[in-house]
Amino acid sequence: MSEFFSERLGATGINKHYLLGHDAAAALLIDGRLVAAVEEERLNREKKTTDFPVNAIDWCLKEAGITYDDVDLFAFPWNWSAQVLEETLDAIRASSAPQDTKTGLMADMSDLYDQVVSPEAILADFEARTGHRPDPAKVRFVPHHLAHATTGYYLAGMKDAAFLVSDGRAERFSTLTGEIRDGRITVFEDTVTGAHYSMGTLFSSITRFLGFVPNNDEYKVMGLAGYATPPTPNPFLDNLLRLHGDGRYSFTKPLQTDNLHSHDALFEEYFGPFEDTLEYTSRVAAAAQQMLNVATAHQVGHLEKRTDLNRLLFEGGVALNCLNNTPLFEGSRFEDMQVSFGASDTGITIGAAAHAWLNHPDTAPADIRAAASEPVTPYLGPAYDEAAIEEALQAFTGRVVVSRLDDDELIEQVAKLLTKKVVIGWFEGRIEHGPRALGHRSILANPGFTDIKDIINTRVKHREPFRPFAPLVLEEQAPKIFDMGRKTSSPYMTFVFPVRDEYRDRIPGAVHVDGTSRIQTLTDEATPRLTALLRRFTELTDTPCLINTSFNVAGEPIVCTPTDALNCFMSTEIDYLILGNHVIAKTDRVTD
Structure with missing residues (x-):
């Protein structure tokens, strides 16, 4: 292909x-x-x-x-x-x-x-x-x-729900709405939007215009949007986006789906010749973000009039725009809104399989x-036992120092390490599914240090300095630290919430420039070891969060095997690596 x-x-x-x-x-x-x-x-x-x-x-x-x-x-x-x-x-x-x-x-x-x-x-x-x-x-x-919609339905426990699916394009379409009742899908055919009016593709075109990789780096545009307020008037809203009474939207200039540059001249007409500066790129990003918010809110506003169901599933690549999800839900009448860990194209194999089984x-x-009575976990990929870890460690003999601890000892030692300005690779159990690191292949750090974001971005991840990091937080404590509105949990990093004023100075490394955080809420049932670590860390520091970012460097997939983790550890300035019950340091970093 x-x-x-x-x-x-x-x-x-x-x-x-x-x-x-x-x-x-x-x-x-x-x-x-x-x-x-x-x-x-x-x-x-x-x-x-x-x-x-x-x-x-x-x-x-x-x-x-x-x-x-x-x-x-x-x-x-x-x-x-x-x-x-x-x-x-x-x-x-x-x-x-x-x-x-x-x-x-x-x-x-x-x-x-x-x-x-x-x-x-x-x-x-x-x-x-x-x-x-x-x-x-x-x-x-x-x-x-339909695979996207079924992914959301299956992973949310197969309860009747309305849905919005929006992405770049599928066979011919980019977005649609409908309902799923008793496993059967009804598409509201008059809401189907073709690829020439794809919000996902337009956002990818903007991503490309700003110098990033389309269909990959849209989250960078989200990050940039926090550095500016949308321009008034917003040329995307005033000149390009058109909202229709049936809940659809279109563009005054349709996309050329085979030409990613079809709107570049229009973008420069709106914002001036491209400048590779934070001021320019963030202004375009903020305008694009507002346009996406307005378009999806228009769709949901129409959908809530078409259905008597109280749950909303939002799936597809556009659903990973977590800046949009919180205001989208809060502005709706729906009692709950779910965005699954498989919302992007990584998850549609789950939806296709579930669709085939349901029908x-x-x-x-x-x-x-x-x-439906059995909760679905995102930890669905390969795991590696003690023998596999020890075999991988053999190849690094002389380059690493290894201590093997039992669970309680490990939690205590790692929690104490995290009280310092260190970066830790955390590897346990089955690898998570989807684009987010959810605590089984993660890099962890203490958000209490104001410069920890810069340390991770430059010394470990090798990525742009404006990129924010997400905090882990105990589910029962999350509403105290973040203004979560009607949400009570966010286990998959698919929602962004304002950090309450009294906590911004306590977790500066996990607060974006606009005062928000994309959080992952933890429970003892879903992530027992990671939750135990956060509890002990909080006891030691009175800091109620840990930074969590994906265990990889820019341009590479999240690590899967112990060898992947060791290679990433040795090629970056990660201070310690936790492989199962092994605490690993680099020989040349160990001092008396």
Whole structure:
């Protein structure tokens, strides 16, 4: 897939994630229970890989102790039917592009269908990479946005809910709304928005315009938005975005979905020639953020009039814009709003599998109730036992000093280390699923030091200095420290809240320039060791949070194996590494 996009559609370099085919992953459900899920990037070590997820599939099967022959259904989170191809070609024919451009693009889309995305091409690729050809009767192609919606529904406990799905683009669409009742999806067809009016793609175009990687670095634009207030008037709102009475929106200038630069001239008309300065980029980012907030609030405002349900699921890449999520929920009548840990394309394999299971004739209501009664954890990927850790450590003999402690000793020692200005790599259990580090492959630090953010950004993560860090907080203490409004928890870092005034000076390393934090709430049930560590750290310091950022450096996936963790530890200025029950320091850093 990556070869086709790079050779035929120019998706190379900074633009390599812009088109279809990023975030490859696999997931496995057994009797409706999610037993395994992992992104391919964690295993092949290529961030946001476009490659076929053969390693992820193999690991899921091995984890469950089964083979391809044991699988009852194979679900794919795309449905590029022949009808979708014809509708795509019709849209190109009707466009105002020059005829030679249309002819070339139609040829590319036809070849893309035949060689990459058609059901026949997908199954042929599956067989070539795995050696297994699924029985067509066992195959389900789930439309991309329905996979997103089902991901949210399944991970939220399969309770009836309204949904908003918004991302860059799927087969032909970018956003839609609807309901899920008893596992059955109803799409409000008049809210479906095509790819030419994609808020996700427009935000990616702005990301590219500001010098970042589209479909990858949108969170940098979110970070920049905190450094400015939206301009008044906001040219995105006044000149580009149009809101319609049916809950949809459009742009006065439609996107050219094959040209990421189609709006660059417009952006410079609005904001002046591009300047690589914080003042310029933050002003554009703040304006873009306000536009996204207004567009999604318009959709939700219409949705709440269309449904009598009180829960809202927000899924798709746009749902990872956590700056938007809190005001979106607070401005709605919905009693709860969930954004899952699988909201981006990493999670749609879960949704496709759940969709196939929910719609299988042998799935009974009692089966759904039984599966829904078991909470789903994000810790779904590979774990490594003591033997695997010790084997990995052998390769670093002489370069590290290792102490093995029991659980209580480990918590006590790490909590004491964190009272100092140190950075710690924390590695335990099964790797988390999704784009956020949720405490199993994390870098931890004390937010009480004003310069700890700069230390981590420059010495460890090797990333831009304006980037903020998220705090861990005990769920029962979170409303005291953060103004959470109607939310009581945020376990997946999908909401941003203002830090209460009396705590801003106590956790400066975890407070963004605009006075907010993207928090992860902890409970003893979900993360017992990490929660115990935070409790003990708080007892020692009276600081109620820990900084948590992903255990990786810029441009690399989150570490998966003990060897990955050791390599990252040795190549950065992380002070200590916790591998399971091992506390590890670098030999050249150890002093008497």
